[in-house]
Amino acid sequence: MEDSISQSQAQKKLQRAKRRSFNPQQQDWVKTSFLNTDSSLPLVVSPAMDGVNLTSWASQQRSWIESSLYQYGGLLFRGFRIDSTDDFVQFIQATSQGELLEYIYRSTPRTQLQDKVYTSTEYPADQFISMHNENAYSTSWPMKIWFCCLQPALQGGETLVADSRKVFQRIDPAVRQKFAEKKVMYIRNYGDIDLSWQEVFQTNDRSDVEAYCRQAGIEFEWNGEKLRTSQVCQAIASHPKTGDQVWFNVAHIFHISNFAEDIQKSLLSVFQPEDMPRHACYGDRQPMEVSTLNEIRAAYQAETIAIKWQKGDILMLDNMLVAHGRKPFTGARQVVVGMAEPYS
Incomplete structure (x- = not known):
């Protein structure tokens, strides 16, 4: 009888211990650190003990996550057991307001893996992806973007991040003033050597494209089956929550000077500037x-931090406060992406 009581008491103690260990409301369940001693981007959040369920913990700590995101710009959740896109989606839902966003008005090729979760940009592995804020070539964008590494590259493939507030501060005030006043015009010609309009707008119906453009304030013109669009967008933006001024445009990417000299010469031998697949100029053309533009690229480079992926990592960025890019890589690499919280 004594052995039975002892065993029963031990089981109850064990159950109580398990309940305590999985209490998501205890903030001391995680610990924080930084990747580099000279930078606070990103803040690294990792489990302080075994068995922490990241989604359960995050659902109870949304206020802390939100305030930390505004402070640091990016949070790297590392060491948790994230093994699938389902785990990833659950975490996004626990740390966002509203549904995931569809990737429409695209600028890069991607594949949808499941509802509103996509591969990262499918550029060739040997190509560098320049620093950018998602959809900064538009007048509406996601406030939050999440990346999850399901398989790190054999070599390289680091995701690059840069604080858009610090980039803004590095750019000459006269340049900032000129961009603020003139803004940026993005001109796109679809389908020659860039994405087709069908892929960009995710439709085969021209009337759907026209309706989207009218609603978004995008000018458009058809030449047979070919489409050209132009839109004047912000160059600098104020974060709606923090009030921070951020450099928020991708003129340095859309402009032909972003290409190597041999590619520039090849394109200019075929296209006039406004006939380029992509072109950026001031808002007055x-x-x-x-x-x-080279000064702007240098500002990004000076603030760039490389994040070497580990399997199961989730990187959560405030899309206005932090720009991102990618280093070339070798071997298979699987990083998936979700976006939420649209802002205009």
């Missing part, structure tokens, strides 16, 4: 100075 005046050309941008290459020296200015």
Whole structure:
């Protein structure tokens, strides 16, 4: 009888211990650190003990996660057992307001893996992806973006991040003023060597494209089956929660000077600037100075931090506060992406 009582008491103690260990409301369940001693981007959040369920914990700590995201710009959740896109989606839902966003008005090729979860940009592995804020070539964008590494590359493939507030501060005030006043015009010609309009707008119906453009304030013109669009967008933006001024455009990517010299010469031998697959100029259609664009690229480079992926990592970024890019890589690499919280 004594052995039976003892065993019963032990089981109850064990159950109580398990309940305590999985209490998601205890913030001391996680610990924080930084990847680099000279930078606070990103804040690394990792389990302080075995068995922490990241989604359960996050669902009870949304206020802390939100305030930390505004402070640091990006959070890297590392060491938790994230093994699938289902785990990833559950975490996004626990840390966002509203549903995941569909990737429409695309600028890069991607594959949808499940409802509103996509592969990261499917550029060739040997290509560098320049620093950018998602959908900064538009007047509406996701406030939050999440990346999850299901398989790190054999070599390289680091995701690059840069604080858009610090990039803004590095750019000459005269340049900032000019961009703020003139803004940026993005001109796109679809289908020659870039994405087709069918892929960009995710439809085969021209009337759907026209309706989207009218609603978004995008000018459009058809030449047979070919489509050209143009839109004047912000160059600088104020974060709606923090009030921070951020550099928020991708003129340095859309402009031809982003290509290597041999590619520039090849494109210019075929296209006029406004006939390029992509082109950026000031909002009054005046050309941008290459020296200015190079200064902007240098500002990004000075603030860039490389995040070497580990399997199961989730990187959560405030899309206005932090820009991102990618290093070339070798071997298989699987990083999936979700976006939420649209803002105009």
